[in-house]
Amino acid sequence: MTAQPEPAPDPQQARGAGADGAPQPIPASPPRFVDPLETAGPVPALDDGGIVALHVHRSFGSVHAVREMTFHAKPGRVTALIGPNGAGKTTLLLMLASLLAPDAGSIRIDGADPTRDPRAVRRAMGWMPDVLGTWRSLTPLQILTTVGRLHGLSRPAARERAEELIVDARLEELAKRPSRVLSRGQQQRLGLVRALVHRPRVLLLDEPAAGLDPTSRVELRGMLRRFAAEGGTVLISSHDLSELDEMADDAVFVDRGEVVGGERLVLAQQAAREWRIRSLDPRALSYQLANIGVAFDRVRLEGEVAYVALDRDEHAAEVLRRLVGGGVPIIHFAPAVGDIERTYLGLAGGAR
C-alpha cells in the first residue's frame, strides 16, 4: 500500500509546512549555532582511569591507520567504539591491547602504559579479538585453565576459575569436547569468558555479539552492565548499532583514523531522524499526516507503517499530539533508529 489517493491535502497547508517537517504554526527553531571551541570536549588527563588515549597515531608504511585519536572511556561505563570499515578501530584496539606500539601519542589502560609496562596492562585488561582463535584440539575447560595458568594463576585456582566460567558461558555439556566442535556462537561465548579469566578491570571487545543467539545477546548485555556497575571499563566495537544503543552509555565515533568530535558530531546528531508510526487505522494515519501539515516528502509509507523524518524531538512530540488530537488511533510511535545509529548515519551522510 503506497500513498493513498486520499482527499488531497490542502495545497496551501502543505506548502506552508516548515522545511524541517514541523507542522505549522509551530515556530521553526533557527539552526543551532555550534561553537567548535565549546563542543570540542575536555581533553582527558592520562591519570583519569579507565581507558585514556591521547593523540594516538599509528601508520603502516604510507597507510595512516590511526591519525589522531583522543578519547576517554570512563570506569563504570560501557563505551561504544563506532566507525565504518577501515576507520582504524581494529588498529586502535590492538594498540590498547598492548600488541601494537603507537607511533606517537600515549595510552593508559587502568593507569598503565602499554608501551612501558605491558604486563601491568595485561593484568588489568581482558581482550576479545574479532577473529577469535582457539586451540582447536583442546577442550574449552583446558583452554580456560591454560589461559588462567598463562595469566599466572596456580593450577588449582586456574582450574576452579575455568569451571566457574564454563557455567557462565553455558558450555557445561561441551566442556570436555575438543573446541573445534563448537558453533560460532559457542566460540564467541568461550572467547568472552576467556577474556574474563583473570578478572580484568578493563574489557576490550571487538564484535562480541557476532553470531550470538538472542538469549546470549541478552546475557551479554546483562554481563557487561554488571561489569560496568562494579566499576569496570568496557570498550565495545560493533557494527550492530541498535545493539550498542541498548548497551552503551557513551559513544566514540571514529572515521578515517580520527575520532569524530565537536562540531561534526553535533551536526550529525541534528540530522533528521525517522519516526516509526503505526495505527489501528492506516488510512486515517496517512490522511491525518498530510492534514496536519507534514511535508509529503518527509513521509514514507511501507505497508501499514508510516515513517516520518523529523529534525527535532520537539517536532515529534508535536506531530504525535496533533495525530492523537486528529483522532488517529496510534499504537506505535517511536524513533526508527537509536541515538547511536542516527549519529552514525548522520556522520556517514547517508541519513535517510
Place this chain on the structure above:
Amino acid sequence: MSRWLQMLGVVIRLELAQRVRSVAWYVLLVVVALVVGGVIVVLFLSLQDFQRDLGGAIFAMTIFLVMLVTSLVTPALSGSAINGDRDAGTLASTQVTQVTATQLVLGKVIGSWIASLGFLAVCAPFMIGSAMLGGLRVEAVLVAIPIVVLEIGVVSAVGVGLSGLIRKPVLSTVVTYLVVAFFSVGTLIGFGVGMLAFQQEETRDEITWDYDDQDGSSTCRETGSTYETTVPRPDRVWLMLAANPYVIMADAIPPRLDAHGYPDDIFGQIGLGVRMAQEPPRAESCADYDDQGAWQDPLEGIYDRTAPSWFVGLGIHVLLAGAAVWGAIGAVRAPARTLAAGSRIA
C-alpha cells in the same frame, strides 16, 4: 625463577597438547617406524650371505638413516609454530597474558623438540638392535643418541625461529628444509667447490733415494732442484665439512682403531678424513723417514693435533639455532613497533 620455569612449562604443555594430539603426528610416527625398520631388516637379510662382518656397516647405516629421517620430519613439526599460530589467531591471545616473548618462543622450541623426539624414540630399538649386531658397541650408541637428540633440537629451534621471522607458514617450513638440506648436502658440495677454489701453486723440493748396494739400505736426500705443483687447500674450507651433521656424528663416535692404527668402521674413516682436512697440505720430505728409511706415518697423533671437528660443527649449529631463536623472540615481542609487510598480528 621457578615461576618463570612454571610459565615455560605451561607453554610447553600447550604446544605438546596441540602437536602430539594431532593425527598427523601419529601417522608420521608409524611411517617412520615402518621405513627405518623395513630398511634395516632388508639390509640385514640381504647382506647376511656376505663373508665379511657387516655388523658395523649396518649399524652405521642405521644411525645415518635415523638422522636423515628425523631431520626430514622435524621441520614439518616446527616450521610453522609461530606464524601458524598467527594465522589461527591464537598467538595474540597468548601474547596478551603474562607470558614473555622468551618463554613463548622457548616453549615452542622445546615443545616441538619433544614432539620430534618421538621419532627418535620409535627408531631407538632399531639403533640398539643393529648396535648389537655390529658387535655391541655400547659407547657408540651412547654417543650417537645424544647427538641425534641435539641435532633434532637444533632443527626445531631453526624451524621455530624461522617461523617467527617469516610471514608465511609454507615458506618458513620450506626454508627450514632448505637449511637442513644445506647442512646435509650443501656443505659437502661447498667443501668440494671450496677446495678447488682455494687450490694453489706450490714450489716443492724434489727428493730422491740413494740405494746402497752394500747393505741394501736406501737413504733419502734432497736433489736441490724444485718442481711446481698445484695443491688443494681443504684446510681453508674444512669448517664446511665440520658443519655437516653426518660428519659431526662420525667424528663424535670414538674411533675404534685396528691393528695398524686405522679406524675400522665408516664413522672412524669419515672422522679421520675430516681431521686430515684440517691440516695444510704436506710436502713430502726426508723428515718423513727415519734413519732406517722406514716411513713415518704423518697421520700418527692426528687426533691430538687437530680440533675435534664434531665439537666445532655442533658449535656452529647451536650458534645458528640461538640466532634463529633470538630473532623470533624479537619478532614475537609485543607491543610491536614494526611489522613485516602484509602481516596481521591478531
